[in-house]
Amino acid sequence: MIRVLLADDEDLIRVALSHLLDLEQDIEVVAHAADGRAAVEQARRHRPDVAVVDLEMPALDGIETAAELRRAHPGCIVVILTGRGRPVHMSAALRAGAxxxxxxxxxASTLADVIRRAHDxxxxxxxxxxxxxxxxxPSPLTDRELEVLRLTADGLDAAAVAGRLHLARGTVRNLLTAIRIKLNANSSSDAVRLARDSGWI
Incomplete structure (x- = not known):
């Protein structure tokens, strides 16, 4: 049996998925969670083989939950489920370990098949x-520039970005200037918008 944890903040969806998966002879839903933190706790408690995690949840979103599950229960495979996925979300989820x-x-049959394939x-x-x-x-930005821009998009100023990435403030300011030039952006917030619209962050 493939032991599954379902994490979704919408009760109706979570219960419906549970009923659908319970119809599968080789899949058993062993735990439910309504947010990301609860999903991590339930994974520690029930040790599922696969966690099916909604992308948009309170406490921790699906991407953050995937990263936490990788640390808390490395044997748990994460499947991200989303109603409004974009390529940037897909890339971030895969980088986080999904x-x-x-x-x-x-x-309906797709999810069960994906769970089996992921388990394999x-x-x-x-x-x-x-x-x-x-x-x-393709993005014209380097990996480091994308990293700086993602942190800027999260609301961090140059000093906070420098601290997070262990860089000098001047280096971060230079990187932000290079990003604005490459994207022909008027400001850092404009650069964030352009990068998001292009699916780079």
């Missing part, structure tokens, strides 16, 4: 999102 990224509008070590991403990701223009 094995699969599924859109809620997929057929295979990756899965929604085909439409994957196609959209391939069509995105």
């Amino acid at each position: 094995q699969a990224f599924v859109v809620k509008g997929a057929p 070590g295979q990756r899965y991403v929604d085909p439409a999102l994957a196609a959209e990701a391939l069509a995105l223009p």
